Amino acid sequence: MTRQKKAGPTPASPAKPTMRDVSRLAGVSTMTVSRVLADPSLVALDTRERVMRAVEQLGYVPDLVAGSLSSRRTNFVGLILPTLTNSNFADTAQGLAEALGASYQLLIGYTLYRGGEEERLVRSLLARRPQALVIAGTLHTASTRRMLLNADIPVVEIWDHPDAPLDKAVGFSNFEAGRAAARHLLSLGLRRLAAIGSEADGDVRDARGEARLQGFSAALREAGVEDGTILRHGAAPVSYGHGAAAMSLLLREWPDVEGVFAVSDSSAFGALMECRRRGVEVPGQVSIMGFGDFEVGRECEPAISTIRVDAKGIGARAGELLRALFEGAGAGANALDLGIEVVPRGTTALRVAGRQLET
Amino acid sequence: MTRQKKAGPTPASPAKPTMRDVSRLAGVSTMTVSRVLADPSLVALDTRERVMRAVEQLGYVPDLVAGSLSSRRTNFVGLILPTLTNSNFADTAQGLAEALGASYQLLIGYTLYRGGEEERLVRSLLARRPQALVIAGTLHTASTRRMLLNADIPVVEIWDHPDAPLDKAVGFSNFEAGRAAARHLLSLGLRRLAAIGSEADGDVRDARGEARLQGFSAALREAGVEDGTILRHGAAPVSYGHGAAAMSLLLREWPDVEGVFAVSDSSAFGALMECRRRGVEVPGQVSIMGFGDFEVGRECEPAISTIRVDAKGIGARAGELLRALFEGAGAGANALDLGIEVVPRGTTALRVAGRQLET
DNA sequence: CTGCGTTTTGTTATCGGTAACATAGTCAGG
DNA sequence: CCTGACTATGTTACCGATAACAAAACGCAG
Structure with missing residues (x-):
């Protein structure tokens, strides 16, 4: 039952039908x-029905490769x-796919x-x-920009x-996100603050995570708080395990740290679990x-306080923007800032248990 | 700075260079x-260098749409x-992409x-x-199979x-996965067992999750255990929230349930957190x-006992299989079973605290 | 210097559609 | 019954590359 790629003298399967075959049959x-x-x-x-019958009968599936070449519209979005x-990022991809619709x-x-x-990647996608x-x-590198x-x-960044x-651009300021995180921690009266992220490792670096760390630092400086640590540990992408490892390091170096900002919720979760394993109370x-x-x-449990960004929304808005452009809509704003939102939850809850009320 | 789609009388940007332009220049x-x-x-x-210089100078990027039509190789994999x-699934996608390499x-x-x-989707991808x-x-529907x-x-399932x-097929038996889960719980001496998954909702159904539930049921029957519940709650895809909600329902209906199998770790995690919120001890x-x-x-924390399947491996093996086929390699096995593995962790740890040792 | 196998380059004919324009039919109004 | 505006369909010429075959240039043994 294995199909052969190159059939022998007699073609095993009838060549895939083309539009020509359909047209003849109809x-x-x-x-x-x-x-x-x-x-x-x-x-x-009646013609339409005759054609559709022929399509059905032959099991014809149009060849978009040929169609794209001819019409100069591939309906691809990179x-x-x-x-x-x-x-x-998976949410963003899904948001974009949904906004663009099935034809893209x-x-x-x-x-x-x-x-x-x-x-x-740019070169290979543009091809x-x-x-x-x-x-x-x-x-982007100069040559990427040129391409x-x-x-x-x-192009939507x-x-x-x-x-x-x-x-065009659709997003938010990562610097401000880090800044907002620091401010939230500061607003709780915490002063011994740390941030955990990844370090640049040769070619591998998370520029957006780094921007958040920079924003965090900036907020501490603005508040005149000296007591801050930025821990860059491991290479991107950060994840659960990364957060746990970083938290472990941090607690060793600085046991009386009061507040920690992780560049990603995955990291934050790992850090939270590490605290739990070590009997360090959060948010106590x-x-x-x-x-x-x-x-x-x-x-x-406790739920993690976070900076919300609308990941799916970024994809969706980018998709809507593109659809508008495809349909010939004019300019519109070039850069769309979807903003950020501080979402306080359990891990930064006010500490009512006497022992921690003063700060 | 906005680019126009249809330029006026004078073309705004020089038409994108084609191979023809490169050849003339070289x-x-x-x-x-x-x-x-x-x-x-x-x-x-020397010819090669002359051509490369022309390519550079024009910023030529080959048109794979045209190339694919001509060579009848798109290098696409759906x-x-x-x-x-x-x-x-994201892991599977990444594994497949990596195994296929940059040219696909x-x-x-x-x-x-x-x-x-x-x-x-099949129709639109085949196009x-x-x-x-x-x-x-x-x-697959009959018409999908035919296409x-x-x-x-x-085609790799x-x-x-x-x-x-x-x-071809690369995977594992979901039925056996459910069965193994039940057996693990049974081996701990637990008898009041439940499973949580999703329910079919019109066109939306998780056939693989359902197969795991079936395997779970089968194992209970085989063991002669009558005390089992299959809770189908909500629609696929299941996730953290789903597990929490299902666990909540389950505990209300059956407060003395001893063991729960969730069709996905996301669900299991949600269930675990729900237990924590309710003060129900896991694995106590x-x-x-x-x-x-x-x-x-x-x-x-505690870590969740699970059935391990090699998600990235499924993608990787499928990719390797395809590469071999593309290079003309012959048959090989048609169905590859990567198997499953029971991974006992904290949530099914032996209960040493006296109170629970007898069962 | 000749001949033959290599190496290097060119020519021609598609690949399977769609755009643009051309050409039959159709039908209402005068 | 003719004309003009539609409607329905066909013809022709590509889109931008590559396969297959052809030919020219080169190198070297004899």
């Missing part, structure tokens, strides 16, 4: 078949993300946080002639809020703040 | 350019999954567990003329272990068993 020209499939209202009812193994096909590429990978490109991040500008298609977008002894509003942080 | 034929890009060793060194917002582009489609969606299709699940067989490309694979009062070996279950 007794019409290929253009008529094309019309029936693209816009049936252009074709008389999407470049650091990784899909992160619920936030997403071409997804992963950089795995490697800077050099972006250029390769598929997508009608737009959506890219997480705003850091993007030359491509003459809309997401998950960030660049001062000077290449073209240490308050924890995450980022991203991942489901795990909402559902765990 | 003073060679298009075939030579094509060769330089496809297999440089076929072209003399992938159909219920959702990407599930770390297991994945075309991902989501069914969101809707049965009818599969047919639409892109992929060189192979990878599909989660083994349930798949007609397509004359390898994953995440299951069908008796009669359509073509209730043991919990999940499925999938998600990172959240490994890192939480």
Whole structure:
């Protein structure tokens, strides 16, 4: 039952039917078949039915490769993300796919946080002639920028809020997110504060996580708080295990830390569990703040205070923006800031148990 | 700075360069350019350099749409999954992408567990003329099966272990996974057992989760244990919140349940957190068993006992299989069973605290 | 210097559709 | 019964690459 790639003298399977075959069977020209499939209202009812019967009978599936070449519309949209193994980015992808609708096909590429990978991905996606490109991040090599500008298609930078977008942008300020996290911890009266993130490792770096750390630092400086630590541990992507390891290090170095901001809810969750294993009370002894509003942080106990960003919304808005552009809509704002929201939950709850009320 | 789609009388941007332009600039034929890009060793060194210079100078990016049509190789591989917002499936996608390598582009489609969606997706992916299709699940409509067989490309069914694979299969038996979960709980001496999963809701159903529930039931029957409940709650996909809600219902109906199997680690985690909120001790009062070996279950406290399946491995093996087929390798096994593994962790730890030692 | 196998490059004919324009029919109004 | 505005369908010419075959240039033994 194995199919052979190259059949012998007698072709094993009849060649896949083309529009030509359909047109012959229906007794019409290929253009008529094309019309029936693209816009049936252009074709008389009985002809249309004859064509559809032929399509059915042959099991004809149109060849969009040929169609795209001819019409110069591929209906592809390229999407470049650091990784899909992160619920936030997966949400963005899903949001984008849904907003674009069934007629567009997403071409997804992963950089795995490697800077050099972006250029390769852009080149390889552009070769598929997508009608737009959506890219997480705003850091591009000169040659990447050149390719993007030359491509003459809309480019949407997401998950960030660049001062000077290449073209369009949908996201938020990661710097402000880190700043807001620090302020929230400060507002609770906490002063011995730390942040945990990842370190740059050769080509691998999480620019957005780093921006959040910078924002965190800035807020401490603004508040005149000297007592802060930024712990950069391990390489991106950070996840549960990363948070646990970092928290473990942090507690060893600085046992009386009062508040911790993790650049991602995954990390925050790992940190929380590490505290639990060590008998460190949260929020009793240490308050924890995450980022991203991942489901795990909402559902765990205590629930993790976080900075909410609308991951799915970023994809959805980018998709809507593109659809508008495809339909010829004009400019509109170039950079859309979806903002952030501080979501206080259990891990930074006010400490009413006497022992911790004074600070 | 907005680019216009249709330029006015004078074209705003010079038309994107084609291979023709490169060939003229380099003073060679298009075939030579094509060769330089496809297999440089076929072209003399100085010619090659001249061509490369022209490519650089024009910023030429080859058009794979045209190339695919001509060569009849798209280097696309279609992938159909219920959702990407599930770390297991995201892992599978990543494993597949990595195994296929940079020269193949994945075309991902989501069914969101809707049965009818599969047919639409298969049709729309086949229209892109992929060189192979990878599909989660083994349930297909008659017309889907026909399209798949007609397509004359390898088809790999994953995440299951069908008796009669359509073509190739890489996965494991979900029935056995449920069975193993029940047996593990039974081996701890527990008898009042329950399983939580999702219910079919119109077109939306999780066939693999259901198979695990069936396996669970079967094991109880085999062991002669009457005291079992299968709770089907909510619609797929199940997640943290689902587990919490189901556990809540379960505890209300059956307060003295001793062991719970959740069809997914996400659910199991939600159930665990719900127990924590209610002061129900795990594993003291209730043991919990999940499925999938998600990172959240490994890192939480207590860690969740689970049935491990190698999600990334499924993608990787499917990718390797396809690469072998593309390179003309022959048959090989049609169905690959990657098996399952019971991973006992904290949520089913032996209960040494006197009060629970007898059962 | 000739001949023959290699190496290097070019020519021609598609691949399977769609855009743009051309051409029959159809029908209402005069 | 003719004309003009539609409606329905067909013809022709690509879209931008590559496969397959052809031919020219080169190198070296004899």
